[in-house]
Amino acid sequence: YGAHGLGGCYAPETLMQPLLDLEAAFVAALEDPDFQRELQAELRTFVGRPTPLTPAPRLARELGIAEVWLKREDLAHTGAHKINNALAQALLARRMGREEVIAETGAGQHGVACAAACARLGLRCTVYMGEVDMARQAPNVARMRLFGAEVAPVSAGSRTLKEAVNEALRAWAGNCHRAHYILGSALGPHPFPLLVRTFQSVIGREARAQVLEAAGRLPEAVVACAGGGSNGLGLMVPFLDDAVRLVAAEAGGHGTDPGQHAARVGPGRIGVLHGCRSLLLQDEAGWTSDTASISAGLDYPSLGPELAALCLDGRVEALRATDAEALEGARRLCRTEGILPALESSHGLAVLGRLGARSVLLGLSGRGDKDLSTYQAALGA
Ligand SMILES: CC/C=C(/N=C/c1c(COP(=O)(O)O)cnc(C)c1O)C(=O)O
Secondary structure, eight states, rough: TTTTTTBBOOOOOOHHHHHHHHHHHHHHHHTTTHHHHHHHIIIIIIIIOOOOEOOHHHHHHHTSSSSEEEEGGGSSGGHHHHHHHHHHHHHHHHHTTTOOEEEESSSSSHHHHHHHHHHHTTTEEEEEEEEHHHHHHHHHHHHHHHTTOOOEEEEETTHHHHHHHHHHHHHHHHHHTHHHHHHHHSSTTTTTTHHHHEEEEEEEHHHHHHHHHHOOOHHHHEEEEEESSHHHHHHHHGGGTOOOOEEEEEEETSSSSSSBBBOTTTTTTEEEEEEEEEEEETTTOOOBOOOOOSSSOOSSSSHHHHHHHHHTTEEEEEEEEEEEHHHHHHHHHHHHSSOOOHHHHHHHHGGGGGGGOOOOEEEEESGGGGGHHHHHHHOOO
16 A cells, blocks of 8 residues: 555465455455345344434534534444444355354454354354453453354453454464454455455445535545544545545554554554554564553554555544543533544544534544443543
């Protein structure tokens, strides 16, 4: 992707053929009317698409912005955008004759989405999740198990998303003829970044049509939080050729020193992690740095290669919101519009007031039920 040659397929020999098979199956499925018909029917009747584009006049007034629109992925089934990709990849897995799915999760939303899609399609599901994330997103662990998935605790390293991806990739490498690995963000070895952004771009196609219909023109700015980059790319890709500012909000954590945040644009340098070459938080010796964020879904040292390339090429502006600013963004949305956002989405809310834009469309990537204990502790709910 982009002038910096990001992306690629840095995978062990044993995964090369499964990745080639996946790319071929993906291309064939996209061209298969039956696959598309089933995917569209499931998105409509199981996921509940199209998700609404909600005007937020009271939030806008408090921020001094003329218009704020919210693309409501929090209202998709399981409570976040992750279901768009998980369902499509589960349909693809079944089409490839795979009987089981492996996945990683940080915030638990991707894990819940995979567990729900696998229950729906009759596939076995194993989700790898860091022990730290299992504690801070406990409601999602319960939901995965209720959907019949096995949640495999990961106790290595920082016990968050990075290690969960390591374990999921390792498990897939040892079982790649029977299992499909549903990678949850626009990351990983090719074709995963392409697959995920393609399946997530339904968000932006809907939002662009909805805002033209409701407002009669495009917004000045389109904003999304960025962990691996899937909800951001899904929302922004259909706007790439428009004269619209595109803004990605990264996790500013609780400081600017290495290990205190997960802001890759700026502090990150190009490196390889989890099969793809992209912006990566790393030390001088090239060891991946620790990260920190109040939101599990943004707490990851690398940014997906396509969104990283768009940032490096200047098409997407990367801003960062600290833990405290994200909490304030969540509090403000709750009080002005009666919507409880996921901590990840709250990073997008936190930057709206800084843009100097008259009209803004924000991707609300998920709901905040999973974060209630954090909100209660921080906001005294
Ligand atoms: C795949 C690991 C990321 C997860 N979630 C990331 C996430 C994100 C960040 O991931 P991207 O959209 O891929 O940047 C944003 N919003 C919500 C509600 C999220 O749950 C997860 O496991 O649920």
